[in-house]
Every structure is written in C-alpha cells, then in structure tokens.
Amino acid sequence: MPGAKRLLxxxxxxxxxxxxxxxxxxxxxxxxxxALLGKPFPDFDLPLLADARRVGRDDLVGAPRLVNVWATWCxxxxxEHGELLRIRMETGLSIVGINYKDDSAEAIAWLxxxxxxxxxxxxxxxxxxxxxxxxxGAPETFLVDADGVVRHKHVGAVTATVWRDRFAPALRNLLEx
Amino acid sequence: MTRALIPLVRLVLxxxxxxxxxxxxxxxxxFEDAQAAxxxxxLLAEFRCPKCLNESxxxxxxxxxxxxxxxxxxxxDAGESDDSIRxxxxxxxxxxxxxxxxxxxxxxxxxxxxxLLALVAGVVLARVVRRPAPAPTAxxxxxxxxxxxxxx
Numbered sequence: 139m140p141g142a143k144r145l146l147x148x149x150x151x152x153x154x155x156x157x158x159x160x161x162x163x164x165x166x167x168x169x170x171x172x173a174l175l176g177k178p179f180p181d182f183d184l185p186l187l188a189d190a191r192r193v194g195r196d197d198l199v200g201a202p203r204l205v206n207v208w209a210t211w212c213x214x215x216x217x218e219h220g221e222l223l224r225i226r227m228e229t230g231l232s233i234v235g236i237n238y239k240d241d242s243a244e245a246i247a248w249l250x251x252x253x254x255x256x257x258x259x260x261x262x263x264x265x266x267x268x269x270x271x272x273x274x275g276a277p278e279t280f281l282v283d284a285d286g287v288v289r290h291k292h293v294g295a296v297t298a299t300v301w302r303d304r305f306a307p308a309l310r311n312l313l314e315x
Numbered sequence: 316m317t318r319a320l321i322p323l324v325r326l327v328l329x330x331x332x333x334x335x336x337x338x339x340x341x342x343x344x345x346f347e348d349a350q351a352a353x354x355x356x357x358l359l360a361e362f363r364c365p366k367c368l369n370e371s372x373x374x375x376x377x378x379x380x381x382x383x384x385x386x387x388x389x390x391x392d393a394g395e396s397d398d399s400i401r402x403x404x405x406x407x408x409x410x411x412x413x414x415x416x417x418x419x420x421x422x423x424x425x426x427x428x429x430x431l432l433a434l435v436a437g438v439v440l441a442r443v444v445r446r447p448a449p450a451p452t453a454x455x456x457x458x459x460x461x462x463x464x465x466x467x
Contacts, residue, residue, distance in 0.1 A: 170365060170408065170409055170411045172409070173405070173406055173407055173408060173409040174407070239378065264382070264385075265378070265379070265382040266382070266386075268379075268382065269382050269383060269386050269407060270407060271407070272365075272407040272408050272409070273379075274365035274366045274379045274408070275366055275379070
C-alpha cells in the first residue's frame with residue numbers, strides 16, 4: 139500500500155507533536171514531586187511565633203496534622219488563608235504553621251488581621267527547616283500522620299478543590315488504617 | 316578590523332560576559348583554603364535551583380538558591396564528602412536538583428532514548444543504502460549510450 143507509506147512522515151510528526159504538547163503544556167514544570175513522601179518529618183529545634191518556647195518534631199506527633207509553610211510576603215498564602223480557616227473550623231483538623239523567612243512582628247499582625255487557623259506557628263527565619271522539607275516556595279502544605287510521617291504534599295494554594303480531591307481522601311486513608 | 320566584524324565582536328563580548336555576571340551571583344564565601352573554595356564552586360554547578368528550572372545553584376539569585384548554597388557550605392565545613400552532599404540534597408529535593416540524573420528504571424528512557432534513536436536511524440540508513448537501484452529503462456540506456464559516444 140504506497141498510500142500508507144507516504145503518510146508515515148505525517149504520522150511521525152503527529153506523534154512527536156503530541157508528545158511535546160503533553161510534555162510542555164499539560165504538566166506544570168514548576169511542580170516537583172516531593173522526595174519526602176512516606177518519610178518521617180525532619181527533626182528541628184525552633185522557636186514558636188507566639189512566645190520564645192522552642193518546639194521540635196515530638197510536638198508534631200500524636201495526631202494527623204496539616205503543616206502549612208507561609209509568610210506575609212507571599213500573596214498566595216493570603217489567597218489560601220480563608221480555606222485553611224474553613225478546614226480548621228469545619229473538620230477540626232490540627233493545622234501547624236511554619237512562618238517561613240518572615241518578620242515575626244509582621245506575621246503576628248497578619249494573623250490578628252486575617253484570623254489564625256494554626257494550633258501554633260514555628261519560626262523558620264532563615265529557611266533551614268524549609269530546606270529540610272524540600273520547600274522551594276511558599277505556600278506548601280504537608281499532611282503529616284500521627285506518627286509524624288509525611289503522607290501528602292501540595293505546592294501552591296490549598297483551595298476547596300485541592301482539599302476535596304487531594305487532602306480529604308489522603309486524610310480518610312489515614313483515619314481508616 | 317573591518318566594519319563588518321564589529322557586530323560579531325559585540326556578540327562575543329556579550330555572550331562571553333554572561334558567565335562572569337552569573338558567577339557574581341555567588342555570595343561572598345570566605346574559605347580558608349583555595350581547594351575548599353574550588354570544591355564548593357564545583358558542587359554548586361552540579362545542582363539545579365529548584366525554583367528556577369534551568370539555573371544552577373551557583374548562578375541563581377533566587378532566595379532558595381541562597382539557602383541551598385548555605386546548606387552546601389555547612390555540609391562542606393562539617394567535612395561531608397561530595398557524594399554525601401549530593402545525597403543530602405537529593406533526599407530533600409529529589410532527582411530534580413541533580414543536573415546529572417542517576418541511572419534507574421524511571422530514567423532509562425532519558426538515558427537510552429538517544430541510543431535508540433541512533434539505532435533506528437542506522438537501520439533506516441542501512442536499508443536505504445542497500446536498496447538495489449532499479450534497472451535502467453530503454454530511454455535511459457539510450458541516453459547513456461549517446462553520452463558515452465560524445466565522450467569518445
């Protein structure tokens with residue numbers, strides 16, 4: 139069939155175009171897979187935002203929690219703030235904040251102004267805990283189980299859709315085990 | 316120098332200047348010995364900044380790159396080997412940070428697809444070259460005969 143042979147270059151081109159389209163447009167190249175999934179939350183020794191007490195990994199275990207990396211300089215953090223408040227109110231899930239490379243006084247003022255969904259906030263002023271967590275931009279949110287193991291990670295705003303489709307099923311899995 | 320060469324010289328100066336500018340993004344690092352400083356710079360060039368997609372830790376001015384440079388420096392000062400520094404960053408940021416990705420099932424396609432492509436090209440080329448030329452038609456034979464006559 140000579141017709142089929144003549145169409146071969148077109149078919150190869152179409153296949154290549156499809157692969158490149160998928161590679162370049164469907165997947166956001168800024169989203170990196172977390173290397174931390176299934177691994178214990180790293181140990182740390184950092185002060186609280188509210189007072190000078192220091193906390194560590196032991197303060198995170200005992201119950202499943204969201205750990206949310208945020209800062210006042212991060213507009214997306216403000217965008218997701220309402221959803222975090224709603225999650226805290228409606229599900230009662232514990233949320234711990236990591237105030238990431240921020241000014242503590244400004245962070246406290248920010249929480250007073252927009253509401254505070256956090257059980258407590260850890261001050262990571264130079265970003266060292268961020269590096270331990272593989273954070274490369276705020277906001278990032280981790281679901282940590284009662285044993286302190288990271289079960290899910292989301293980069294970018296936690297929206298109602300992200301909560302419903304990603305975090306809620308992951309949390310349900312944790313609670314059923 | 317002719318005038319025509321001036322744009323070319325400008326281009327060379329422009330492109331040649333880029334690495335110099337990029338290197339200046341590295342924070343001042345007071346190393347005691349030159350060997351450690353070289354090692355530090357070589358390591359930074361091996362890692363990709365997680366935020367900027369195609370800049371090394373050495374050249375990026377992103378805040379996360381500053382943090383990661385500080386981390387590399389801390390590990391270096393603690394006497395860690397190159398391999399353990401690589402493993403440290405990879406454990407936190409995944410394969411993405413390594414410009415030289417490790418060989419494993421999920422990266423086979425990445426490593427071997429060029430080889431596969433070269434093989435396919437070789438097979439196609441071999442088939443094209445070996446294909447027997449079609450027998451000349453009567454007209455072609457006549458043309459050839461006439462050409463030969465002309466030469467003689």
